[in-house]
Amino acid sequence: MNIIRYQTPSAVAPVxxxxxxxxxxSSEMDRLFSAFPxxxxxxxxxxxxxxxxxxxxDKDSVLVRAExxxxxxxxxxxxxxxxxxxxxxxxxxxxxxxxxxxLRSERYFGKFERRFTLPVxxxxxxxxxxxxxxxxxxxxxxxxxxKPRQIEVNVK
Amino acid sequence: MENQNSTDTxxxxxxxxxxxxxxxxxxxxxxxxRSANAFLRPRTHIVETGDGYTLQVELPGVxxxxxxxTVENGELTIVGRxxxxxxxxxxxxxxxxxxxxxxxxxxxxxxxxxxxxARLEQGVLTLDLPKAEAAKPRRIEVAVA
Numbered sequence: 001m002n003i004i005r006y007q008t009p010s011a012v013a014p015v016x017x018x019x020x021x022x023x024x025x026s027s028e029m030d031r032l033f034s035a036f037p038x039x040x041x042x043x044x045x046x047x048x049x050x051x052x053x054x055x056x057x058d059k060d061s062v063l064v065r066a067e068x069x070x071x072x073x074x075x076x077x078x079x080x081x082x083x084x085x086x087x088x089x090x091x092x093x094x095x096x097x098x099x100x101x102x103l104r105s106e107r108y109f110g111k112f113e114r115r116f117t118l119p120v121x122x123x124x125x126x127x128x129x130x131x132x133x134x135x136x137x138x139x140x141x142x143x144x145x146x147k148p149r150q151i152e153v154n155v156k
Numbered sequence: 157m158e159n160q161n162s163t164d165t166x167x168x169x170x171x172x173x174x175x176x177x178x179x180x181x182x183x184x185x186x187x188x189x190r191s192a193n194a195f196l197r198p199r200t201h202i203v204e205t206g207d208g209y210t211l212q213v214e215l216p217g218v219x220x221x222x223x224x225x226t227v228e229n230g231e232l233t234i235v236g237r238x239x240x241x242x243x244x245x246x247x248x249x250x251x252x253x254x255x256x257x258x259x260x261x262x263x264x265x266x267x268x269x270x271x272x273x274a275r276l277e278q279g280v281l282t283l284d285l286p287k288a289e290a291a292k293p294r295r296i297e298v299a300v301a
Contacts, residue, residue, distance in 0.1 A: 052252040056245035063245050067216035067252050069279030106199040107214060133238075134216040134279015 049108035053087070053116070059148055062118055062140045069134030070107075078129050078138055083121060087136070088113040120146040195258035198236065208267060208286040215257050216279040217241075222256075223276055225283070227269045233260045234281065 056063040066087055068076065076089040093109040121143040129138045201212040215223070218236035226233045236257035263269065268288040275282050 053249075054241075054247065054252050055249040056241075056243055056247050058243075058245035061245070063243065065241060065252070067279075069214040069216040070212070071278060101204040103202040103204055103209070105201055107201045107212065108199075131278065133219050134214070 048111045048113060049091075050114060051087075051112055053114055055116075057119070059142075061142055062120065062122060064116070064138040064140070066114065066136045066138075067134065068112075068131070068136050071131070071134070073131050076129075076131060076136060078127070078136075080122070080124050080127060080140070083118045084115060085118055085138070085140070086113065086115045087138070122146070194255055195235075196253055196255045197259050198234070198257040200259065207292070208284065209264070211261075211281075211283040211285065213257075213259065213281040213283070214279065215276070215281055216252075218257065218276070218279060218281075220276050223281065225272075225274055225281075227263070227272065230263050230265065231260055232263050232272075232283075232285075234258070234283075236281070 052067045054065045056065070064085065064087070068089070068091070071089060071091050075092065077087070079086045079088075088111070090111045091107075091109050118140065122140040123143045126141045127138065129136060131137075199214040203210045213234055213236075215234075215236035215238075217238035219238075222237035222239070224233075224235040224237075234257070238256060240254065263285070264287075266287045267285045271286045273284040
């Protein structure tokens with residue numbers, strides 16, 4: 001797993017062939033995100049599978065958790081560009097499970113990407129991520145200027 | 157994923173397809189009819205190999221302490237329980253679902269249940285279900301007198 005500096009949108013947003021079922025799902029997700037004011041909405045459409053993502057925050061940091069069962073750590077990418085967090089990667093199918101003899105295939109394989117506009121400025125140098133039991137947790141400490149502050153006002 | 161406790165039949169998997177809804181993880185459509193003890197039906201990949209079957213079951217957030225695999229009366233049952241994420245932080249947005257996982261499969265009788273092997277790796281349970289020796293196809297040499 002790497003935490004990489006943001007490159008260019010084309011480098012982090014690979015193009016996949018359109019899949020009709022997923023495309024409907026993706027527009028549903030777009031609708032959900034645009035209805036939710038905390039995120040700025042996903043910035044561009046991406047055709048692939050989409051892991052479920054949860055978001056937490058407290059006064060010091062923003063926590064993002066994504067359900068990504070069965071990945072290699074090396075295939076998960078977390079990048080941050082200003083206030084846009086991108087989670088992307090690829091789940092690879094073992095070769096032995098790709099041959100004929102599949103009785104049931106409910107798992108998604110291939111690329112995914114989720115992109116979120118964070119509600120506050122975060123300190124990009126202190127972003128940390130861990131991957132455990134198939135769940136990715138990204139901790140984004142808020143930038144100092146974004147933390148709530150109490151301002152003393154002298155009343156004369 | 158479905159909130160249901162029905163049994164899948166490994167020998168006739170095609171029959172079970174009618175209730176599959178590829179609604180992605182965390183779609184909210186089922187929340188209104190979920191009861192307290194409802195389970196999620198985990199996504200499963202089943203492959204028939206030469207020696208038996210391999211199952212891959214997606215159980216994100218489940219560790220081996222929360223995993224319960226039982227074989228009884230020719231039925232394999234997988235239950236995955238997960239601890240809620242421990243944090244002081246406030247949840248502001250959720251797509252994931254909190255219910256535990258459960259799914260049952262009716263086993264092909266040729267499976268040797270004493271040799272089932274399981275491993276859990278990053279939220280994916282892999283089960284190897286080997287067929288009994290007697291059930292494997294065998295070539296019989298015929299001696300010609």
